Amino acid sequence: MIAERADCIVVGAGPAGLTAALYMARYRRRVLVLHDVSARALRIPLTHNAPGFPGGISGPDLIARMTRHAESYGASVREACIVKAMHDGEIFRVQSQTGENWHARTLILATGLHLNQIPLEHGVHEAAIRSGVLRYCPICDAYEHTDRKIGVIGCDTQGGNEAMFLRRYTDDITLIPCSYADLSERERKSLTDAGIRIVRQAAAKCTASGDSLSVELANGERLIFDVVYPALGVRPRTELAEALGLATDDSGCLDPQTPFETQIPGLYSAGDIVEGLDQINVAISHGAIAATKAHNWLRELDGECLPTDAGH
Ligand SMILES: Cc1cc2nc3c(=O)[nH]c(=O)nc-3n(C[C@H](O)[C@H](O)[C@H](O)COP(=O)(O)OP(=O)(O)OC[C@H]3O[C@@H](n4cnc5c(N)ncnc54)[C@H](O)[C@@H]3O)c2cc1C
Numbered sequence: 001m002i003a004e005r006a007d008c009i010v011v012g013a014g015p016a017g018l019t020a021a022l023y024m025a026r027y028r029r030r031v032l033v034l035h036d037v038s039a040r041a042l043r044i045p046l047t048h049n050a051p052g053f054p055g056g057i058s059g060p061d062l063i064a065r066m067t068r069h070a071e072s073y074g075a076s077v078r079e080a081c082i083v084k085a086m087h088d089g090e091i092f093r094v095q096s097q098t099g100e101n102w103h104a105r106t107l108i109l110a111t112g113l114h115l116n117q118i119p120l121e122h123g124v125h126e127a128a129i130r131s132g133v134l135r136y137c138p139i140c141d142a143y144e145h146t147d148r149k150i151g152v153i154g155c156d157t158q159g160g161n162e163a164m165f166l167r168r169y170t171d172d173i174t175l176i177p178c179s180y181a182d183l184s185e186r187e188r189k190s191l192t193d194a195g196i197r198i199v200r201q202a203a204a205k206c207t208a209s210g211d212s213l214s215v216e217l218a219n220g221e222r223l224i225f226d227v228v229y230p231a232l233g234v235r236p237r238t239e240l241a242e243a244l245g246l247a248t249d250d251s252g253c254l255d256p257q258t259p260f261e262t263q264i265p266g267l268y269s270a271g272d273i274v275e276g277l278d279q280i281n282v283a284i285s286h287g288a289i290a291a292t293k294a295h296n297w298l299r300e301l302d303g304e305c306l307p308t309d310a311g312h
Pocket of ligand 1: 011012017036038039040044045046080111113129137140141270272279283
C-alpha cells in the first residue's frame, strides 16, 4: 500500500499541498496527500486572480482540477484528520484522529489557517460568502466591489489598513469597532482625511441577506452594506509543525524560509501557514519549492547527485 512506503507525505489538499503533490509525483516519487476537507480554497465562490482563468474559477472547481492533475501522475489523495506528527531522526510518522498511521522520509505541511470570523450561524455565514456580501480578503476581491458601500469590522490598525487599502476602490467605507476602537490619533486622522467614516458604537449583530449585510450597532442603529470585510485576524494551523519543533512568529505563522528548509531535514512547509501573502499563487509557488527541495534532499540521501567535491 502506497501509504506505508511513501517517499513524501503532504498534509493539506489546498493549492499548496496539491501543487507539492503534483511536483513530487512528476519527480516519480510515491506521494500521499492527507487532508480533512477544510481547505480555505474550497470556500472561494469565484476567484479572479488565478492566472489562466480570465473568467474566474471557483475554489471547488480549482481544487477538483488540481486534485485530478496530481492524481493523474500517481499522487494518492486521502481524507484523514491528522492529529499527530513525529520524527525519529529518519522517518516522519503521522497519525489520524481515527488511529491510522502513515510514514515517509519527507513531510510537507500545507495546513493553511483558520479565519477569525464574525458570529453568524455557519450556514448563514457560508451563504453570505457565496453571495458575495461577506468577504475576508481585500487583496483577493476588492476589485469586484468597486464603487460599492463597504463596511470594515475591526477598528484597530489592521482594520484601518484594510479600510485604507479598500479606499482605492470606493469612496463609501465605514469602519466599525468589533468591541472597541483601538486607533491612535494619527491613524484616526489619516482615515478621516481619506474620507473613511469611523463609527463609535461596536458591532452587536450582523444579519445577511442575499444582496446586503446589515450591522446592528450597540446603540441599536442599523447600517446596511453591499459588502462587509471583517478584519479580525487569522489563526495559522501550525499544531503539527509545532509538535515537530518548528517555531512560529508573533503572527503565529512559520518562517518564510520553511518552504526551502527547516531545522529538521526532510521537513518543509507551504502556503498560508508560512508568513507572507495568503494567496493561491503564493501557496502554489511554495508547494513547487517545497516539493523540489524534498525531492533533491532524497536524491542526496540516495546518492543520486554529483559529489560536491568532484574536483572541478
Ligand atoms: C472566501 C475566500 C475567498 C478567497 N479568495 C481568494 C482569491 O480570490 N484569490 C486568492 O489568491 N486567494 C483567495 N483566498 C485565499 C486562499 O483560499 C488561500 O490563500 C489558499 O487556499 C491557501 O492555500 P493553502 O493550500 O495554504 O491552504 P488551504 O487552501 O486552506 O488548504 C489547507 C489544507 O490543509 C488541510 N489540513 C489542515 N490541517 C489539517 C490536519 N490536521 N489534518 C488534515 N488536513 C489538514 C485542509 O483540509 C486543507 O486541505 C480566499 C479565501 C477565502 C476563505
